[in-house]
Each structure stands twice: as C-alpha cells, then as structure tokens.
Amino acid sequence: MARESDTPQAWNEAYRWVEQDPAHGVAFAKAEASWEMAGTLRAPTRADNDAVVHGVGANDDMAADGDEAPANPGRRRFAAMAAGVGLVAAAGGAIWRYAGPARYSTAVGETRLIQLPDGSKVRLNTDSAIDVAFEREIRQVHFVRGEAHFRIARDASRPFLISARDGDVETTGTDMNLRVRPDLTELTVLDGKVAVLDHGRTLTEVSSGSSAMMRAAAISVVPLPKGELAQKTAWQQGEIYLQGETLAQAVEEFNRYRRAPMVISDPRIANIRVGGMFSARNSDDFIATIRESLGIDAITGSDGSVMLIRKSRGEDQT
Numbered sequence: 453m454a455r456e457s458d459t460p461q462a463w464n465e466a467y468r469w470v471e472q473d474p475a476h477g478v479a480f481a482k483a484e485a486s487w488e489m490a491g492t493l494r495a496p497t498r499a500d501n502d503a504v505v506h507g508v509g510a511n512d513d514m515a516a517d518g519d520e521a522p523a524n525p526g527r528r529r530f531a532a533m534a535a536g537v538g539l540v541a542a543a544g545g546a547i548w549r550y551a552g553p554a555r556y557s558t559a560v561g562e563t564r565l566i567q568l569p570d571g572s573k574v575r576l577n578t579d580s581a582i583d584v585a586f587e588r589e590i591r592q593v594h595f596v597r598g599e600a601h602f603r604i605a606r607d608a609s610r611p612f613l614i615s616a617r618d619g620d621v622e623t624t625g626t627d628m629n630l631r632v633r634p635d636l637t638e639l640t641v642l643d644g645k646v647a648v649l650d651h652g653r654t655l656t657e658v659s660s661g662s663s664a665m666m667r668a669a670a671i672s673v674v675p676l677p678k679g680e681l682a683q684k685t686a687w688q689q690g691e692i693y694l695q696g697e698t699l700a701q702a703v704e705e706f707n708r709y710r711r712a713p714m715v716i717s718d719p720r721i722a723n724i725r726v727g728g729m730f731s732a733r734n735s736d737d738f739i740a741t742i743r744e745s746l747g748i749d750a751i752t753g754s755d756g757s758v759m760l761i762r763k764s765r766g767e768d769q770t
Contacts, residue, residue, distance in 0.1 A: 712756030
C-alpha cells in the first residue's frame with residue numbers, strides 16, 4: 453500500500469485485508485514494523501512530522517508552526533500496531549510456528565531472572581510464565597500468566613511486542629512491569645514509553661511514571677507518585693509493601709507466594725486497613741503483626757492453611 457494513499461478508505465481496506473488471513477498480517481508486519489514504530493517511539497522532528505502520529509489525547513500544539521496535523525491518526529498508528537501487537541491475535545499463530553517459542557516459568561513462591569538473546573532482561577514473579585519468540589524483524593512475547601518486570605534493550609529497527617490477556621504492548625526499549633490480575637491487566641512504565649492496544653483497537657501511549665489498567669476493550673492511564681511506583685516493584689526485592697490496603701487485599705497478595713492459602717473466615721475483618729513492609733515469602737511476620745495490633749487471631753490447619761478470625765473478647769482481655 454502506497455503511503456500517499458493514506459486515507460480513511462485505504463486504512464479500512466487494510467483492516468479488512470489483514471483480518472482475512474494470518475499470512476497477510478505477517479507480510480504487513482514485516483513491511484511496516486521497522487519503519488513506523490521507530491518513528492512512533494522517538495521524538496518527532498519537523499522533517500518527519502507528517503510520518504509520526506502521537507498517542508491518544510496528544511496535544512494539538514504538536515502541529516504548530518504551520519505543520520498540518522496528521523489526518524486520521526488512529527489509522528496511521530495502525531500501521532505500527534499491525535506490525536506487531538495488532539497482529540498478535542490475527543497473525544500470532546503464523547509467527548509462532550515460524551519462530552518456535554521458548555517457555556519460561558516460575559513455581560509458586562519462586563522468582564527467576566531471564567537474559568534474552570537481544571540483551572533484554574525479564575524477571576518473573578511467583579507463578580508466572582511467558583513464551584518468547586524472536587525473529588529478524590520482531591521480538592515477540594506471549595504473556596501467559598502472573599507478573600514480570602521487563603528491562604528491554606533498545607532496538608528501533610525491531611520492536612518488542614508483548615501479547616497479554618487484556619491488551620497488547622509495543623515498544624522499542626523501556627523499563628516496565630506487567631501483571632495479569634483476576635479482573636484486569638496492569639502495566640507500569642518505569643522508564644521510556646510504550647504503545648498499548650486493547651482488544652477493541654483503542655491505541656494509547658503510556659509514558660514513564662504512569663500505570664495503565666487494561667481490560668478487554670478499555671484502557672485507563674494514571675500518573676503514579678514515587679511511593680506507588682515503589683510499591684508496585686517491591687516484589688523484586690522479595691517484599692510486599694502495603695499502604696492502607698484492606699486485609700482482604702493484603703491476604704490476596706500473600707497468597708500469591710503461599711502453597712496453602714490464608715483465608716479470612718470472619719467477614720467483619722475483611723475491610724480493616726493494614727500497612728507496612730513484609731517479606732513476601734515469610735507471611736508469619738505479617739500474621740504476627742495483625743494478631744498483635746489488629747485483634748485478629750490465626751488458626752493453622754494441618755495442611756498449612758491459615759484461617760483469620762476476630763479475637764473473642766475474652767482473648768482480648770488476657
């Protein structure tokens with residue numbers, strides 16, 4: 453497709469053509485990945501202002517000094533995303549068969565540092581898994597489950613593409629944390645910027661110091677203060693950092709690292725707020741703290757599970 457025919461009608465045709473056959477997606481990806489995404493993820497210049505399209509919600513001042521703002525930015529950015537994340541669903545199967553993915557995973561309570569062939573590093577948190585497949589034009593990861601910190605080596609000619617349950621992420625080099633929660637997928641960008649595409653084809657740019665909450669057809673981006681950034685990466689030091697979460701939320705975090713769960717057996721204590729820094733792999737310290745300071749008792753079962761209940765009045769007085 454000639455770039456001079458970059459019209460809404462042309463991009464509608466491109467959408468339909470890519471969806472017809474996975475092979476179309478692979479062909480389009482190889483033609484577009486290097487050219488378009490490299491422009492999207494660097495600062496634009498006057499020379500290429502007509503080729504770079506900014507993320508959703510970009511300021512119209514980007515087209516100042518007489519430069520005409522790009523017509524139909526959503527479709528222009530589709531060229532980049534079709535080169536990678538936009539094709540994960542449509543053409544992912546063909547790419548995986550060609551490259552042959554490698555599976556990396558962790559057990560419950562385990563973390564693992566992975567060195568990828570391009571120099572990128574991935575640290576997997578507890579009970580996590582990714583599939584990695586690299587080609588000459590594309591570095592591709594299928595995020596299977598759990599949580600991971602990515603420190604991606606910069607390569608403007610070969611985008612790094614991550615396909616997750618609720619959306620797809622593309623970058624040419626960044627530092628970020630990705631976690632698949634039960635109800636959404638959470639992306640935290642620590643350095644650089646990434647393009648995110650949900651399954652409804654909404655394209656959003658997420659920059660350093662921000663977090664994106666992704667569901668199947670929606671993305672919400674919020675800036676994070678330093679304290680919250682530290683909280684989201686505390687697991688890399690083997691810690692759980694609580695800043696006023698409910699007891700139910702805290703228990704959910706600790707259970708990610710336990711083979712036998714903690715269970716809140718008394719609904720009256722579920723919304724008690726807790727705080728502090730605790731070892732992720734030693735929940736005994738957390739249990740001792742809430743017993744002493746919050747009037748909560750813990751009953752350990754023969755299988756190692758722990759039931760949390762409110763202490764009786766008689767126990768409080770002893």
